[in-house]
Amino acid sequence: MCNLYRMTKGTDEVARLFAAETMHVANLADEVYPGYPGMVVAQGAVEVMNWGFPLVLTGKQGRKLKPKPVTNARDDKLHTPFWKDSFVQRRCIIPVSAWAEPEGRSGHMTRTWYAPEGEDLFAVAGLWRESGEWGRVYTMVMVDACAQMVDVHDRMPVLLTPGQWAQWTDAAPEAAFELCRTSEARLQVDRTQVPWAARKSALGAASGAANGRKAGGDAARADDAMPRLL
Numbered sequence: 141m142c143n144l145y146r147m148t149k150g151t152d153e154v155a156r157l158f159a160a161e162t163m164h165v166a167n168l169a170d171e172v173y174p175g176y177p178g179m180v181v182a183q184g185a186v187e188v189m190n191w192g193f194p195l196v197l198t199g200k201q202g203r204k205l206k207p208k209p210v211t212n213a214r215d216d217k218l219h220t221p222f223w224k225d226s227f228v229q230r231r232c233i234i235p236v237s238a239w240a241e242p243e244g245r246s247g248h249m250t251r252t253w254y255a256p257e258g259e260d261l262f263a264v265a266g267l268w269r270e271s272g273e274w275g276r277v278y279t280m281v282m283v284d285a286c287a288q289m290v291d292v293h294d295r296m297p298v299l300l301t302p303g304q305w306a307q308w309t310d311a312a313p314e315a316a317f318e319l320c321r322t323s324e325a326r327l328q329v330d331r332t333q334v335p336w337a338a339r340k341s342a343l344g345a346a347s348g349a350a351n352g353r354k355a356g357g358d359a360a361r362a363d364d365a366m367p368r369l370l
Contacts, residue, residue, distance in 0.1 A: 141212040141295050141369040142280055145172050145239040146253065147179060149261045154179060154186050154235045157261060158305065161185040170237075174368055175209045180278050182232035182268050182309075189268055189276040192368065193222070196273075207273045212282045212369040215298070215320035222370055226267040228313045232278060233305060234266040241293045242336040249336040254289060256299060256325040265298035265308050265319065282369065283320055288327045295369070299323040 151165040158181045165179065165188050172178040177188045192209020199205050210222075218227045237260050242249035256262055268278040282295040289296060298320055300308055308316050 141282055141293070142239045142241070142297055143174055143211055143368055144251070146170055146237045147172055147235060148237045149235065151179070151186055153261070154181065158233060163187045174211045178278070179235055180232050180266065180268060181235065189278045190274040191278060193269065193277050193279050194271050194273040210368055210370050211279055213267060213279050214369060215281060215283045217370055218281070218317065223267065226269045230268050231309050231316055232266045232268045233300065233309060234264040234278065234280060235261060236264050237261055239297060241289065243292050243331065251332050251334045251336055252292060253330040253332065254327050257328045263300040263305060265300055281320060284322050286322050286327065288329065296322070299325060
């Protein structure tokens, strides 16, 4: 699953590529984490939403716990109650420059970045909805990993080619579901020595400014152990 991705392009460039309208989008951090705001193309416009659908769990004494952001939706779970309404009615495109997976032994994992070769801005299939907890939220759709990354993780995002963008956002759900398959694109792989758990000190300030409020609200305080794939 993907719990970190990079988005290095500005709103105007994203709007031109996807022929979308632009809304007021303040500067966002280059690296996007669960519960933080990211750029999304939805309903023909570029806008900012928080990454992760809120999942509310119940504690031992029946008390509702703080919601946790679910950042990834498995393709084989899209017709379950948690995802179905968004899949049928609210599919979106997530502009991405690269996504990361942790690689290495436990406690010493580093970041390995993936992107289609020769591309520094591409489209990932997403879903979005309104939430009472964090406003508009989005999630990535995931499928079986390709041969280049299966040894690191068994899932990867759905990568959409330009000819598939409208089919994903506008076609009937059955036609959109046909796109939920492993990409055949050759990937550029960048193995780094950056610890997986590293955080940029400026991340919170940048995200908060982008959202006009404290970055990500309760979502921003999510810990690494939370469920992020359903």
